[in-house]
Amino acid sequence: MASDCIQLSPTDNIAVLTRSVGAEDAVRIGDATFSFPQALGLGHKIACRAIQPGEKILKYGAPIGSATQAIQVGEHVHLHNMKSDYLPTYTLEAGREFHATP
Template identity: 60%
Template sequence: MVPTQLDSLLIQLHPDDNIACLARTVERGGTLTIEGQEFNLKMTLGLGHKIALRDISMGEKIIKFGAPIGSAVERISTGEHVHLHNIKSDYLPTYTLEEGSKYGD
């Protein structure tokens, strides 16, 4: 597996992947370039989070490392954040805490 650096912020881990990973934390409004087109992030995302490299239809497999890692539960547009809100496991549901793992004040 040789990852490809798509722009300074995005890494595609396998040529078959329809998502790329953020190479570092990107603030809300930050610009990502995918095939010459610019997209602005709607929220701050930590490094490693996934971004759609092309439009993905509902039910389509999400491909990372060249392998399926789940299915889209809604239509996902190019440049969108791909995470718990729009994909699901094909094996077991994902367990999360309601407020994330942040500590209370």
């Protein structure tokens, strides 16, 4: 999309800012214009579709976590409205046990 964002895969429901933007700056996402109450750096995520609570957040066409609340198009997506779904299968303790085993 010709905008201040890049969608890394056509199936993604978020786009990534390609430049840093100031608070209340006009930010182009596709054909629409949005603004944010706070400054956001390059790399931050903006919803390019409406996202339901619990829905997967897709970046590079892959799930990178899920929404913890409803997210509107043009809303900033970060720690406040999404969470990791990754369950580490290791712990420091397990690691020590593993390496102590001959």
